[in-house]
Amino acid sequence: MPDQTQTLTASQAQDLAQSFHDMAAAIGQYRLAQVAVLTDTQQLQLQNLQLQCIQYSNSFISAGLFAAQANLTATLTSIKQATTQANQAIATITNVDKALQIATAAAVLGASIASMNPSAVGSGLEGLVKAIAGSATASGSTSSAGTPSTGTSNTGTS
Amino acid sequence: MQRHRLFVREPFTRQLGARAIFLLTVLLAGCVDLDQVTALAKVADGAKASLPVIAADFKGSCDRQNLYVHLPPGPPPVPPPPKACVNGDDFEKLGNNLITEQNVLLDYFDALGKLASSSSAGFQKSVGTLSASFKDAGLSAAQQTMATSAGNLAAAISDMALQGYRKKKIADIVGKADKDVTILANGLADQVAPAAGTAVSATSYVSLLSNEGLLIDSYYAVPLAKDPNSLAAILVNRQWQDDVNQLNARMNAAQAYRKLMVSLAAAHWKLASDTKGGHFDIKTLGKDLGPDVVQIEEAVAALQKDLR
Numbered sequence: 001m002p003d004q005t006q007t008l009t010a011s012q013a014q015d016l017a018q019s020f021h022d023m024a025a026a027i028g029q030y031r032l033a034q035v036a037v038l039t040d041t042q043q044l045q046l047q048n049l050q051l052q053c054i055q056y057s058n059s060f061i062s063a064g065l066f067a068a069q070a071n072l073t074a075t076l077t078s079i080k081q082a083t084t085q086a087n088q089a090i091a092t093i094t095n096v097d098k099a100l101q102i103a104t105a106a107a108v109l110g111a112s113i114a115s116m117n118p119s120a121v122g123s124g125l126e127g128l129v130k131a132i133a134g135s136a137t138a139s140g141s142t143s144s145a146g147t148p149s150t151g152t153s154n155t156g157t158s
Numbered sequence: 159m160q161r162h163r164l165f166v167r168e169p170f171t172r173q174l175g176a177r178a179i180f181l182l183t184v185l186l187a188g189c190v191d192l193d194q195v196t197a198l199a200k201v202a203d204g205a206k207a208s209l210p211v212i213a214a215d216f217k218g219s220c221d222r223q224n225l226y227v228h229l230p231p232g233p234p235p236v237p238p239p240p241k242a243c244v245n246g247d248d249f250e251k252l253g254n255n256l257i258t259e260q261n262v263l264l265d266y267f268d269a270l271g272k273l274a275s276s277s278s279a280g281f282q283k284s285v286g287t288l289s290a291s292f293k294d295a296g297l298s299a300a301q302q303t304m305a306t307s308a309g310n311l312a313a314a315i316s317d318m319a320l321q322g323y324r325k326k327k328i329a330d331i332v333g334k335a336d337k338d339v340t341i342l343a344n345g346l347a348d349q350v351a352p353a354a355g356t357a358v359s360a361t362s363y364v365s366l367l368s369n370e371g372l373l374i375d376s377y378y379a380v381p382l383a384k385d386p387n388s389l390a391a392i393l394v395n396r397q398w399q400d401d402v403n404q405l406n407a408r409m410n411a412a413q414a415y416r417k418l419m420v421s422l423a424a425a426h427w428k429l430a431s432d433t434k435g436g437h438f439d440i441k442t443l444g445k446d447l448g449p450d451v452v453q454i455e456e457a458v459a460a461l462q463k464d465l466r
Contacts, residue, residue, distance in 0.1 A: 010360040017361050021369055028376040035383040040230040043380065047228065047239060050376065054242040054369050058220065061369075062248040064361030065349055069255050072345045075338045076262050082335035083262075086269035089327040093273075093320055100316055 010071070013064030017057045024053035105130070195328060198425055199271020202264055209260050212350060212363060212415055213253035215408060219366040220246045226373035228381060242373055249366070256349055263342050266335065267422070273324055273331075329433035336430035343423035350419075351412040364412050367405060374401050 008016070027050040031043060038046070105127040220243035227239050243249075352358040358365075378398035382391055 014359060014361045014365075017365055018358070021365075021372065024369070025372055028372060028379075031376065032379050032383055035380055044230055044235060044239065047376070051227065051240045051242045051373075054223065054373060055240060055244055057369055058223070058243045058366065059245055061361040061365045062245050062252065064365075065252045066248075068345060068349055068360055069252070069259065072259060072342060075341045075345070076259060078338040079262050079266050079335060079342055082331050082338070083266045083269045085331050086266070086273045086327070089324070089331075090269070090273050093323065096316075096320060096323075 008060070008063050008067060010064045010067040013060045013067060017060035017064060020053045020057035020060065024050045024057065027053065195274035195429065196271045198422075198429070199267045199274070202267035202422055203271075206261075206264055209415065210257060212408075212411060213256045216249040216253035216256070216363060216366065217246050219243075219363070219370050219408075220249045223366075223370050223373050226370075226377040228377055242369070252349075256346065259342065260346055263339065263346065263422075266339070270328065270331065273328060325433075332426065332430045332433055336427055339426045340423045343419045343426070347416040347419035347423075351409075351416040353416070354413070362412075364409065367409055367412070371402075371405050374398070374405065 027046055031038065031046050031050070035043075223242040226242065229235070229239070347353075348360055349362055351364045352360070352362055378394060378401075382394060382398075385391055
């Protein structure tokens with residue numbers, strides 16, 4: 001398909017950008033070396049050619065960078081997945097922590113009931129209610145994570 | 159007469175404490191210092207403030223190049239000279255894409271750092287109130303001491319279990335993501351600056367700066383060659399030098415950014431190598447990662463210095 005436009009690779013774009021840069025540099029050198037000989041008009045004409053070469057070089061730099069960025073698309077997706085995995089693990093740890101707090105509060109309530117002391121029972125109940133309320137808040141903010149019990153069993157595998 | 163107390167039973171609470179210390183010692187020996195992962199994430203975060211300046215300069219260089227057009231005396235030429243850079247919008251987009259790509263990498267390191275540093279702090283706080291709670295519940299002094307020790311031990315074990323969970327997860331994530339982290343970090347580095355001393359295989363921000371440098375030289379050198387000894391020439395020479403110094407500072411910042419990205423990839427690779435199979439070795443990890451962390455900190459400092 002000779003008429004079809006083909007996308008440049010990053011490497012091809014670099015070669016072309018460098019070639020036009022080198023041409024612009026050569027024109028610049030000539031303008032400087034012949035400064036006493038060239039008229040203002042000739043200098044302007046050569047400057048225009050030099051600017052056009054730089055313009056092409058910049059266009060190929062842009063094309064090369066777009067090609068490089070396109071090549072990274074799949075990699076970006078994979079790293080986003082790894083980040084999600086890490087965030088889910090953080091949420092699990094938060095839930096495990098909340099589950100442990102509830103268990104602690106329940107232990108205190110159990111001891112207070114055993115003491116047959118009404119005020120201690122009231123205090124123990126209060127602690128349990130607070131721990132559960134805190135857990136509900138936390139689980140609301142980390143809905144993607146598993147349940148607290150799932151998290152606890154995860155910790156046991158280490 | 160010396161009294162031998164062999165086989166004399168220790169009080170229960172003291173036994174409990176000793177067992178807890180022993181257990182901690184055994185479990186923590188040979189474990190990873192998760193602080194290394196946290197430190198790596200913190201250093202990676204240092205790049206966040208630096209890149210937007212470079213990324214914005216993709217278009218900045220393009221715009222500056224258009225200023226280096228020397229016009230002859232008299233009325234403006236018809237047609238006007240061509241612009242050196244006509245795709246400023248493309249370069250702006252490329253710069254924004256670069257920031258997006260970098261943020262994907264930095265978000266990953268950030269999540270890794272948070273995972274390494276998250277702890278069961280809330281539970282340990284609850285355990286701290288156990289003593290007072292059991293006292294309120296009417297337990298005897300001995301029972302209260304026992305309960306407190308049991309609570310502290312439970313806290314230590316829970317924390318270790320969570321630490322183990324974190325290490326296992328980090329090992330898993332780091333191992334799987336290493337190839338992509340290497341590709342992305344090197345890809346970011348390549349977009350900003352090529353590796354020194356090797357054949358350039360792709361265009362970069364430095365390519366743009368090279369074109370800018372060429373235009374700066376022509377812009378100043380040709381008129382100065384016509385009139386090298388005047389007072390105006392001295393002033394123009396100073397201006398030329400200022401422009402070259404600014405360009406060099408941008409080149410240095412680009413190289414520092416490359417160094418930072420390459421070091422991040424290397425540090426991640428070492429982390430992945432040390433965590434293969436879920437086994438951490440703090441000595442190896444600390445030894446391998448330490449120089450990279452220092453190198454990254456230096457690169458970030460150099461980048462910030464050059465971008466001022």
